[in-house]
Amino acid sequence: MITDRWFYGPLRSPLGRRLLAAFLFVALSSVAVLTAAALVxxxxxxxxxxxNDRREAAARTAEAAAVAYQRADGWAGADLTAASAIAGAAGAGLVVRDGDDQMVWPGRGMGPGMNGMHAAPTVVEAPVITDGRSVGDVRLAFTTTATAGRAVAWSWVLGAAAVALLTALLAAGYVTRRLTRPLHALIGAARRFAAGEPAARARTGGPGELGELADAFDTMADEVVRAGQVRRRLAADVAHELRTPLAALxxxxxxxxxxxxxxGIERLAALHDQTLRLGRVVQDLADLSAAESAALSLRRTDTDLADIARTAVAAYQGLLDAAGLRADTDLTVALPVYADPDRLHQAVTNVLANAARYCRLGDRVTISGHRSGDVAVLEITDTGPGIPADELPHVFQRLWRGHRARSVAGSGIGLAVVRELVTAHSGTVSAASPPAGGTTITIQLPFARTARADR
Known part of the structure; x- marks a missing residue:
């Protein structure tokens, strides 16, 4: 089960094999280097x-030889048995020489020395000091090495290396699986999505950036599905808007x-009205297309947003009067912006047209402007029926007409055009509608010098 889980799974994919090989190479290299360093x-x-032990043994042997020398008052008759025992306990043969470099120990028939030693010994010397002068030296010949200690060290180091290698293998398999599993899920979801399964999602909580990548893919898939739904709704709405006048024509x-x-004149006038209705639908679609590419066709100049709003209200006054609405303005403050006056005029008139379409007879529309820091703010407020809270987030979407779509004429493109035009000027537009009724559309644009700096 462990082998199947940690190794067979990652080995099924080329990326898993490469990752596992890379992790194993690093693990093996690390274990090899650490093992060699530990052994050395x-x-x-x-x-x-x-x-250090041999030098200490030589020093103790020299002290014992010095004691024997002092007791015998010379090397002749000195009993070096104690010194030989110390050397023997240290695993060495003892040779004692006097000040003239003549051998004193071992004598004939006495204790073990270097005679008969076949292996090349390691000799450690120490002077024999009595009364502050050297009377000879002792030489300890060691033929044994610390093989037992090295064997123990080798066994521990190699055992630790085996445990480290096994741990590295398990860690490599785990990490490889953690990295490849979200990628496999993402690949499978992408293939299913491309094959026509719109509900395919990765939905995997991978580590770090892999999890973010899976979330980004799921978000992208949601947006693609939503865009497809919008396109289908667009086609249906446009077909619906065009079908009635075309059928009548x-x-x-x-x-x-x-x-x-x-x-007759009446019949031809009715047919002409149907062509106008077709023209309005086509013009709305053209306006939306132009607004989406407005950033490429803006003719910016220093202008006053308040003047633009006053001009738009004056130009639209007749239609507001025809709709039974009263228009008031509060535009006494200059709002200098660096923008395209024609595009902003179009945005303001679209908002006014939307108010004229949805407000009731006798409602009021108020257009006011003020400054907020380095931002010019234009507010268009009406006293109409307002917008339900669940529809507010969608009012600037193309072809969104809400629950009143059947009772109010229009294509649902006007406010979408407003958003595109304002966004092209590095501004923002928002809608607010309190529960008591009424709607406020707020357009915010950077002042002229700020807009120039942004460019």
Missing amino acids: GTAQGLTSAQQ QAGLEELRDGLREP
Whole structure:
């Protein structure tokens, strides 16, 4: 189960194999370097400790030889058995020489020395000091090494290396699986989505950036699905808007063609109204397309947003009066902006047209402006029925007409055009509607010098 989970899974994909190979290479290299360093360090430590022990043994042997020399008042008759025992306990043969470099120990028939030693010994010397002068020296010949200590060190180091390698293998398999699993889920979701499954999502909580990538893919898929729904709704709404006037035009023209009705002024005027309705729908779509590319066609100049609003209200006054609305302005403060006056005029008139379309007879529309820091603020407020809270987030979406779509004429493009035009000027537009009724559309644009700096 462990092998299947940690190794067979990642090995099923090329990326998993590459990652696992890379992790294993790093793990093996690290374990090899650490093992070699541990063995070298252990060997040097054992050698240094062994040398210190041998020097101490030589020093103790020299002290014992000095005591024997003082007791015998010379090397002749000195009993060096104690010194030989110290050397033997340290695993070394003892040779004692006098000041003339003549061998004193071992004598004939006496204790072990270097005779008969086949292996090349390691000799450690120490002077024999009595009364502050050197009377000879002792030489300890060591033929054994710290093989037992090295064997223990090797066993521990190699055991630790095996445990580290096993841990590295398990960690490599775990990390590889953690990295490849969200990628496999993302690849599968992308393939299913491309194959026509709109509900395909990665939905995997991968580590770090992989999780963010999966979330970004899911968000993108949601937006693609939403955009597809908007396109389908757009096609349906445009078809619905065009179907009625086209059907009326077709029926009227067929009647005139077949001679069922005379081409009188009233009948021709009705057909002309249907063509105007078609023209409005087509113009709305053209305005939206132009607004979406407004950033490429803006003719900016230093202008006053308050003057633009006053001009727009004056130009639209007749239609507001026809709708039974009263328009008031509070535009006494200059609002200098660096913008395209024609585009902003179009944005303001679209808001006014939207108010005229949805407000009731006798309602009031107020256009006011003020400054807020380095921002010019234009507010268009009406006393109409307002917008439901659940529809407010959608009012600037193209073709959104809300629950009153059946009772109010229009294509649902006007406010979408407003948003595109204001955004092209590095501004923002928002809508607010309190529960008591009424709607406020707020347009915010940077002042002229701020707008120039942004460019």
